[in-house]
Amino acid sequence: MDFDPVFLSRLQFAFVISFHIIFPAFTIGLGAWLATIEGARLVTGNELYRRVFDFWLKIFALSFGMGVVTGVVMAFQFGTNWGVLVEKTGSIQGPLLGYESFTAFMLEASFFGVMLLGRNRVSPRFFFFACCMVSLGTMFSSFWILANNSWMQVPVGHTIVDGKIIPADWWAIVTGPVMMVRWPHMLLAAFLTTGMCVAATGAWYTLRNIHRAEARVMLHWGLGFVAVVIPIQLFFGHLTGLYVLKHQPAKFAAIEARWKNEQPASEVLIAIPDSKAEKNLFAISIPKLGSMIASGNWTSAEVGLESFPREDRPPVVIPFFGFRLMVGMGLIMLAVSWFGNFLRFRGRLETTRWFLWGTFLAFPTGFIAILTGWYTAEVGRQPWVVYGLLRTKDAVTPSLTTGDVLISLSGYVLVYAVFISFGTYYIYKLLREGPTGPAVPIPGATPNRPMAFADDAASATGTNLAGKA
Amino acid sequence: MEATNLAVFWAGVIALSIIMYVILDGFDLGVGILFGFTRDSTNRVQMLNTIAPFWDGNETWLVIIGASLFAAFPAVYAVFLGAFYIPVLLMLFGLIFRGIAFEFRQRSERTRWLWDWGFFTGSTVVAFVQGAAIGAMMRGIPVAGGHFAGHTFDWVHPFPLLTGVGLALGYALLGAGWIVSKSEGELRDWAYARIPRLTIAVFVALALAFAVAITFDAGAIAQSNLRARGWGLAFPAIGVAALIGVIVSARARRDSMPFLFTTLFFVAAYLTLGVMFWPYMVPYSVTVANAAAPDASLRFFFFGGVIVLPMILIYTVGVYRVFRGKRHHGYS
Numbered sequence: 001m002d003f004d005p006v007f008l009s010r011l012q013f014a015f016v017i018s019f020h021i022i023f024p025a026f027t028i029g030l031g032a033w034l035a036t037i038e039g040a041r042l043v044t045g046n047e048l049y050r051r052v053f054d055f056w057l058k059i060f061a062l063s064f065g066m067g068v069v070t071g072v073v074m075a076f077q078f079g080t081n082w083g084v085l086v087e088k089t090g091s092i093q094g095p096l097l098g099y100e101s102f103t104a105f106m107l108e109a110s111f112f113g114v115m116l117l118g119r120n121r122v123s124p125r126f127f128f129f130a131c132c133m134v135s136l137g138t139m140f141s142s143f144w145i146l147a148n149n150s151w152m153q154v155p156v157g158h159t160i161v162d163g164k165i166i167p168a169d170w171w172a173i174v175t176g177p178v179m180m181v182r183w184p185h186m187l188l189a190a191f192l193t194t195g196m197c198v199a200a201t202g203a204w205y206t207l208r209n210i211h212r213a214e215a216r217v218m219l220h221w222g223l224g225f226v227a228v229v230i231p232i233q234l235f236f237g238h239l240t241g242l243y244v245l246k247h248q249p250a251k252f253a254a255i256e257a258r259w260k261n262e263q264p265a266s267e268v269l270i271a272i273p274d275s276k277a278e279k280n281l282f283a284i285s286i287p288k289l290g291s292m293i294a295s296g297n298w299t300s301a302e303v304g305l306e307s308f309p310r311e312d313r314p315p316v317v318i319p320f321f322g323f324r325l326m327v328g329m330g331l332i333m334l335a336v337s338w339f340g341n342f343l344r345f346r347g348r349l350e351t352t353r354w355f356l357w358g359t360f361l362a363f364p365t366g367f368i369a370i371l372t373g374w375y376t377a378e379v380g381r382q383p384w385v386v387y388g389l390l391r392t393k394d395a396v397t398p399s400l401t402t403g404d405v406l407i408s409l410s411g412y413v414l415v416y417a418v419f420i421s422f423g424t425y426y427i428y429k430l431l432r433e434g435p436t437g438p439a440v441p442i443p444g445a446t447p448n449r450p451m452a453f454a455d456d457a458a459s460a461t462g463t464n465l466a467g468k469a
Numbered sequence: 470m471e472a473t474n475l476a477v478f479w480a481g482v483i484a485l486s487i488i489m490y491v492i493l494d495g496f497d498l499g500v501g502i503l504f505g506f507t508r509d510s511t512n513r514v515q516m517l518n519t520i521a522p523f524w525d526g527n528e529t530w531l532v533i534i535g536a537s538l539f540a541a542f543p544a545v546y547a548v549f550l551g552a553f554y555i556p557v558l559l560m561l562f563g564l565i566f567r568g569i570a571f572e573f574r575q576r577s578e579r580t581r582w583l584w585d586w587g588f589f590t591g592s593t594v595v596a597f598v599q600g601a602a603i604g605a606m607m608r609g610i611p612v613a614g615g616h617f618a619g620h621t622f623d624w625v626h627p628f629p630l631l632t633g634v635g636l637a638l639g640y641a642l643l644g645a646g647w648i649v650s651k652s653e654g655e656l657r658d659w660a661y662a663r664i665p666r667l668t669i670a671v672f673v674a675l676a677l678a679f680a681v682a683i684t685f686d687a688g689a690i691a692q693s694n695l696r697a698r699g700w701g702l703a704f705p706a707i708g709v710a711a712l713i714g715v716i717v718s719a720r721a722r723r724d725s726m727p728f729l730f731t732t733l734f735f736v737a738a739y740l741t742l743g744v745m746f747w748p749y750m751v752p753y754s755v756t757v758a759n760a761a762a763p764d765a766s767l768r769f770f771f772f773g774g775v776i777v778l779p780m781i782l783i784y785t786v787g788v789y790r791v792f793r794g795k796r797h798h799g800y801s
Contacts, residue, residue, distance in 0.1 A: 069568060072528070073561055075535040079550030080557055087615050090543020091762035095770040098540035101532055102777040108529075109784035167765045397551045399617045408558050415562050419569055 006396045008405035009081040012412060014378075016073050018371055019416055023067035025370050028142055028187065029194025030060040031135035034115075037221070038131045042124055052217050055435035056198075059427060061116060066423045068104070073412075075101065081405070083397030085385055089165045092158060092173060093148055100144035107137035139187060146186055150179040152386050153377065154247045165389060178243040185240050188233040189373065192333060193366025195229065198222035199340070200363030201431055203356040211434045212350075219340070219349060223359070226337035234330060244380070245294055248387060250308045251380035254319045256290060257283075263301035265290030270324065273316045278305070314382045322376035329369035336362050472748070475768060476761035479541035480750070482774055483534060488739050490530035492643070492732055493785075497524040499644020501567055501592025502637060503663065504585070512656050513585070517571065519651035522792045524571065526785060528564065533781070540770045542760040544615055545750045551617035552610050556598035556624060563598070567591030593637055600636025604629030604678070607745065608689040612754040628678060628686045635674035639735065642667040642715065646728030649719075653795055657724070664719040664727050668712050671734075692753040693745035701744030708737035 034056055041049035078086050078093070086093070114122060114130035122130070151157075157172030158165050167173060199222025205215035245252045257273045257280050258265060267290040271283035291300040305313050336359055343349040350356075385392040472480070497520040504516055538546040550557055566587040574584035605624035612618055645667055648660040682690045695701055711734035718726030748756045761767065 065572075069565055072532055072564065075532050075539075076550055076557055076561065079535075079539065079546045080554050083547040083551045083616055086539065086543045086547040090539060090546065091766040094536075094540035094543050094546070094762065095766050095773075098536040098770055099773050101536040102773045105529060105533070105781055106777050109780050161763075166763045167769065170765070170769050397547070397554075397616070398614075399551050399619065399621070400554065401621060404554055404621050408554070411558060411562060415565055419565055422569060422573055 003402060003406075005081075005400040005402055005405050006393050008402065008409055009396050009400070010392065012081065012405060012409045013077060014375075015409070016070070016077060016412055016416070017374075019420055020067065020070040020074055021370065021374065022367050023063050023070060024138070024142065025186075025190040025193055025367070026063050026197070027060065027067055028138045028190035029192075029197075029366075030056060030063065031131075031138040032191055033194050033198060033221075034060060035128070035131040035135040037217075038128050042128050048213055048217060051435045052214050055214065057116070058430055062423070062427055062430065064112075066420075069419070070416075071101075071104070080408075081397055081400065082385075082395050083399075085390065085395035088163065088390055088395075089386055091164070091166045092151065095167075096144050096148040096151070096174075100141055100148075103137060103141045103144060107134060107141070111137065142186060142190070143183060146183040147174050147176070147179055149377075150176050150182050153182075153381060154178045154243070155386055155389055160389075165386070178240075178247065181236065181239045181243055185233070185236040186370075188229055188236060189366065189370050192226055192229055192233060193370060195222050195226040196333060196336075196366045197363050199226065199337075200360045201434075203359035204431075205434055206350050207353065207356050207360065214435045216350070219359075220344065223337050223340040223344070223349075226333055227341050230330065230334045230337060234334075237327075237330070241293075248381065249303050250305065250312060251314055251319065252294070253303055253305045253308075254314045254316045254380055255323045255376060256302075257316055257320045258290065258302060258304040260304040260306050261301065262290065262304060264288045264299050265294065265302035267293060271320075273320050275316055312383065314380050319376045319380040322372040322379065325372040326369045326376065329365040329372070332362055332365050333369075336365075472756070472758040472761060473764055473767070475764055475771065476541070476757055478771070479537060479761070479767055479774070480757045482778065483537050483541070484743070486530050486533045486537065488736065490527070490534060491735055491739065493523070493527035493530060495596075495640045495735065496520070496643040496647040496728070497527055498567075498592045498596050499640035499642065500647060501588055501644070502596060502641045503644050503648070503660070505589030505593070506663075507659065512659060515652055515656045516648060519648055521571075522788060525568070526788060528568075529781060529785075531564075533778070537770075537774075541762055541767055542750060542757075543762055544755060544760040547615070548610065548612055548617050548751050548755065552605070552619060553598075553602050553624065554621055556602050559598045560595050563591040563593075563595035565591075567595070592640075596637040596640045597633040599633075600639075601625075601629040601633035603636065603742070604632030606752050607632070607682075607693065607742070608686065609692050609753045610751050612751060628681050628690075631674060631678040631681060635671060635678060638667060638671045638674055639731075639738075642671055643728065643731045643735070646715070646731045650725045650728050651795055661719055661722065665716050668715050668719075672709075672712055694747065695741075695745045698744050701741065704737045704741040704744060708734050708741065711737060 034053060037049050037053050037056070040046070041053065075097075078097075111130040111133040114127065115134050118130065119127060151173055154176060155165070156176045157167065157169035159168040160166075198218045202215040202218030202220075202222060205211045206219065241252070244255070253259075256265075257268045257271055259278045259280070264287070266285040266287045268280060268283050268285045271280035271285070274281050288298045290302055292298055294300065294302050305316070340349060340355065340359060343352055343355060381387055383391050383393065385395045500516050500520050504513060507513060507516075535546070538549070568591075570584040570588035570591065574581055574588065577584065601624050605626070608626070608628060610617065610619065642664065645660045645663045649657055649664070652660070711730050714730035715727050715734070718730055746752045748758070750757050750760045
């Protein structure tokens with residue numbers, strides 16, 4: 001692991017994308033949650049849902065704004081550090097990522113404004129329609145990101161002309177064999193992330209004995225939703241595993257920390273993989289289960305990393321632990337949501353304080369699962385940036401020096417430390433305050449300036465004084 | 470090699486987006502620069518109010534430029550961002566800082582000085598590095614094997630540094646014109662007083678840059694096409710006339726005119742660059758034709774362009790209409 005431009009550029013990309021993805025993922029889930037709760041209000045006419053809606057709308061606006069700012073950085077990241085990747089695959093990745101930006105802008109320029117500012121200017125039905133369209137828009141935005149990344153994982157529909165990888169069949173590229181598994185997997189992950197946050201917020205208010213009516217809505221809907229969706233997500237996770245096994249066997253072996261070919265293969269539950277000695281330390285494994293998981297029978301042969309040339313093997317430690325953390329988070333969600341619903345039907349949900357604490361503390365499970373899942377997918381794809389076509393070490397901008405990337409990486413760390421801490425601080429303030437009233441934007445706020453809605457956070461805590469006379 | 474119609478379409482989209490960006494974000498960056506030159510807190514709040522509904526949307530055009538370049542001209546996208554690694558980095562940091570400073574300054578009493586400093590510095594840095602990048606482009610960007618073949622700090626050179634200062638002054642002039650057209654009373658007087666000085670400063674920066682261009686940078690600038698296209702000299706002439714118009718209209722205190730004349734000046738300067746560069750996208754090595762992605766990509770992305778860009782344009786016009794005139798005093 002040398003501190004060369006390639007390694008530092010990878011580190012930098014991992015850093016800026018990790019801080020970016022948590023916001024759009026949260027936003028996708030919040031968009032769907034807002035549409036759902038607004039639909040519930042429309043059907044039942046219950047004003048309680050309106051208060052819950054107005055509260056989460058502020059969080060949505062702020063998180064959308066943070067996603068836009070960190071997204072602008074992403075729009076330049078490919079060109080600054082991955083020049084060869086752009087030059088070789090830009091005619092495929094450029095339009096896919098371009099569509100993502102355009103989708104986001106279309107959203108800002110249309111229904112997003114209705115959702116943020118139009119509550120009293122349009123009919124309730126149209127308002128609900130706008131909420132649905134915003135939710136669809138956020139999902140559609142993620143569609144392009146996943147189409148692009150799925151193509152990098154399993155490239156299809158291209159030809160190679162003069163060393164450049166150019167599109168031959170856009171339909172195949174956009175709806176590739178793994179896209180239709182990975183996109184739902186990501187969408188469900190975003191929904192679950194938000195579901196856990198909603199439930200955790202409800203638990204927090206219940207513990208503090210404030211906003212009890214709203215908290216009940218959040219607890220019931222959050223836990224109910226997660227309980228239903230988590231099994232579906234586990235199923236899509238399984239399908240995702242099967243695509244890895246079929247298209248990227250080396251990644252699969254790395255996730256399983258399977259160094260040698262085995263028949264029947266055992267399943268390593270937990271271990272400390274030793275990459276130098278190519279074996280696992282302190283391994284706890286179950287015989288034959290590895291074959292069952294991969295191939296559905298107890299006797300099949302499964303390939304280990306030894307089957308791949310050394311230069312084609314991915315690192316093991318990050319995919320191995322990343323995958324286990326992700327699955328672990330999923331199991332926590334399963335336990336919390338199912339047990340929570342059990343308590344609910346026994347009528348003890350709001351009085352079982354230890355469980356409310358557990359639910360509250362489980363708020364980051366979705367975020368952790370998304371990050372570790374992506375680390376598994378991306379690190380497991382190494383040493384390729386476009387699987388089988390272009391190696392990561394060959395994709396970096398040739399003119400970059402180690403010093404350049406050291407400057408930029410430390411700059412990003414500093415700037416993001418300030419930006420993210422203030423952003424999350426204001427989201428935290430809004431969450432702590434809870435549903436106190438409708439979102440009142442300051443005059444001059446427009447849909448493409450969603451962070452202006454964070455003003456409520458300040459006025460609610462009395463720090464909003466001068467400069468506004 | 471001839472550029473295909475689709476390539477010309479996308480080059481046109483990008484060219485229009487650039488001038489939209491320069492004018493629109495230019496005035497709000499300019500207000501940010503001027504922000505650092507007054508200590509009066511009422512003036513400061515009113516200055517922010519003149520750009521509050523617009524500034525974030527103005528930056529949309531920057532992302533449209535980036536996304537369209539990546540999609541339609543990946544080779545140019547890669548060369549530019551490689552060549553301007555540090556300026557792009559500084560621009561992004563500047564944009565982030567002025568953005569958060571704008572949103573967070575009125576939420577914090579104790580740290581307001583920090584946000585005010587961030588807003589001014591962020592705006593100034595963004596303007597300066599954009600100008601420096603333009604200057605470096607005029608000197609030509611070395612390309613080998615489809616990639617930037619120079620050094621990280623090639624843009625640190627007298628000519629780009631002058632164009633950097635020049636663009637910061639130009640944006641400040643746009644900002645002053647914008648403030649005049651959007652405010653009344655004391656702040657308007659303050660901005661009016663700055664217009665003649667800024668105009669002269671812009672003119673001096675241009676004259677100095679011109680002097681450098683025909684003396685010790687003559688070799689690099691001579692690669693441009695301006696000499697072969699004598700008619701192109703009409704544009705710098707229009708630019709100078711527009712600067713005179715700025716001063717005259719400011720003296721006559723016609724509130725909307727200084728901004729419009731400054732816009733005319735920017736359009737003239739932009740067209741001058743167009744005459745110098747065309748058909749190069751990366752001067753003077755990569756043309757529109759040989760930078761374009763295959764038609765299959767341009768066609769696929771075309772639908773995005775014809776649906777989304779008009780929507781954004783309509784939306785932009787809508788926002789400016791809703792917040793037109795001087796009636797909106799923002800936070801009041």
